[in-house]
Amino acid sequence: MDEKLGKFIDDFAALVQLAQSGNHRQQAGQQLLQALTEHLGVPAAELSVVVENIPPHRFVDADIVMAELVGQDPAGRLVGIGGGGQRHHQSLSDMVQQSQLFPQFPLAQPDYANLAVGPDTHRQAVALGLWLFSFAGNPLAVLQRDADPRSGRQAASLEVLAAGRDTATGFLAEFRHRMDSNSVLKGQVISLVMSEYGPSTAGVTFHHRPSLPASDVILPAGLLQKVADHTVGIATHRTSLKDHGQHLKRGILLYGRPGTGKTHTVRHLLSKSEGSTAILLSGGSLARISDAARMARALQPSIVVLEDCDLIAEDRSFGHGPQPLLFEVLDAMDGLDNDADVAFVLTTNRPDMLERALAQRPGRVDLAVEIPLPAHDERIRLLELYGRLVNFSPEALRAAAERTEGTTASFARELVRRAVVAAALEDAPVSDAHLDAAVEDLMADAEALTRSLLGSGPDAAGAPPDGRPGFPGAGVVGRSYTGPGFTQATGSL
Secondary structure, three states: OOHHHHHHHHHHHHHHHHHHHOOHHHHOOOEHHHHHHHHHOOOHHHOOEEEEEEOHHHHHHHHHHHHHHHHOOOOOEEEEEOOOOHHHHOOHHHHHHHHOOOOOOEEEOOEEEEEEOOOOOEEEEEEEEEEEEEEOOEEEEEEEEOOEHHHOEOOEEEEEEEOOHHHHHHHHHHHHHHHHHOOOOOOOEEEEOOOOOOHHHOOEEEEOOOOOOHHHOOOOOOHHHHHHHHHOHHHHHHHHHHHOOOOOOEEEEEEOOOOOOHHHHHHHHHHHOOOOEEEEEOHHHHHHHHHHHHHHHHOOOEEEEEOOHHHHOOOOOOOOOOOOHHHHHHHHHHOOOOOOOEEEEEEEOOHHHHHHHHHHOOOOOOEEEEOOOOOHHHHHHHHHHHOOOOOOOHHHHHHHHHHOOOOOHHHHHHHHHHHHHHHHHHOOOOOHHHHHHHHHHHHOHHHHHHHHHOOOOOOOOOOOOOOOOOOOOOOOOOOEEEOOOOEEEOOOO
C-alpha cells in the first residue's frame, strides 16, 4: 500500500473516533433515534418508513390536515431535526440508519415556509418537522417536508413511521380523505405557474376575483348573456340535467381579433361565478392542463380558462407524446366524468388554427362565439364607458365613433387615454378638442402599426388573409353554425 494512502486511512479513522468521542455537545440534547424509539416503544431502526408524496400546490392543504390530526392528541408535539444541510438530502430512513453509527441528528426547531393561502393571506407551513403523536390510540411519527428541487425532491412528502403497518395505513387513509374533502384552493381564482425545474414542481398563484358588471362589457345585444348562460348558468340547473341524463361539463370558445374584449368577457364570467374555483392557464402553463383538469374535478364547481389556445395548436414541445399540446387539452376535457361541474373557456385570436383540432376531437367544445368588432352604437358606449370621468359631449362621442369604424374596444380605451394625456401635457381641462385630436392622431397613416397592435383595421394581426374569421358562417349576423361537435354564434343574437 502506498505510504501516503495508508497515512490518510489512519488519519481518517482517528478523525472518526475523535468525532464519536467528542460528540458530547450533540448528546447533551435528545437525538432523533432516541426520540423515535422512546415515542414508538420499539427500536425505530427496525421499522419500515411509508412515504406519501404530495403535489407542491397541495402542500398547504397537507400542512393544515396534519395540524388537525395531531391536534386531536393533547400530547402531540412538533420538533425539528438538526444536523446541517445533510438532513435536506436524506430520507427519514437514511437518518435513522446512520444514527445507529453515531449521533448526528439532534432534535432542534422545525423549519417553516411562508406560503400563500389566498390573495392576501399566508400560512407558516412546516417545511421540515417531525410530528410525534398518537392516532387511534397508537403512537406515530411523521416527518413532513416541502418539495425542494435543489435537493432532488420534486414533490412534498410525509414519511410515516409506526410500530404496526395497520397504524400507518389507517392514518394515511384518513389523511387522504381529509385532503380530498377540503382545500384552500376551493372557490379561489388561481393560476398555475411553471417552475424552472419543470411542471411537476410548480405551484399556484392566488388572484382577487374580478368585479366586472355586465354594464362594463360592451358586446352586441344578447351575446354576453348567451356566453354567461352557457358557462355559468348551466350549473344552476345541474339537478335537472342529471335527472335527464345530460352531462354538466361544457366547453366554450371565444374567438375574434385582438382587443375585441375576449379577456374582458372572461373577467365578467369570473365575477359571476362566486364560489366556483377558477383555474387560469396561459402560455407555458398550458402544459399543466392535466393538473388543471384533476384540480377542477376535485374542486368543482370549477371554470378552467385557457387563453390564446392558438399558440399551442401545433406545439409539441410541452406535450408528453407525438400529438400537439392542444389535443392533450381537448383529451383532458373529454376525460372528465359527465357529472363533473366543470366549464372550459378557451380564447383565441386565430380560430383557423383551431379548426382542425376541433374537427378531429369533436364534442369537447360545444359552443363557439365570435367577439366581433364593435358597431357604431357600441363604439359610442365604449367611449362613454372609458370616458365616464371625462365630460365629453354626446356630439363629440358620436363623431369619434363615426371616424373609428373597424376599431376595437382596446382602441376606444386608448383613444380616451390619449385625450386625457394630451390635456395633462397642456395643463388644461380635457375637452372635445382633445378627443378629436386623439382620433386624428390614431387614425393617421403614421399610426398604422399602433392600430395593428390594438387589433384594429384591415392590417390587424391575427386575421386570415381574406379578413374573415376562420369558421364557416362567421361574420354573418344572426346566423348559427353547427359544426363538428360545437355550435357557433356570431354577431347579434
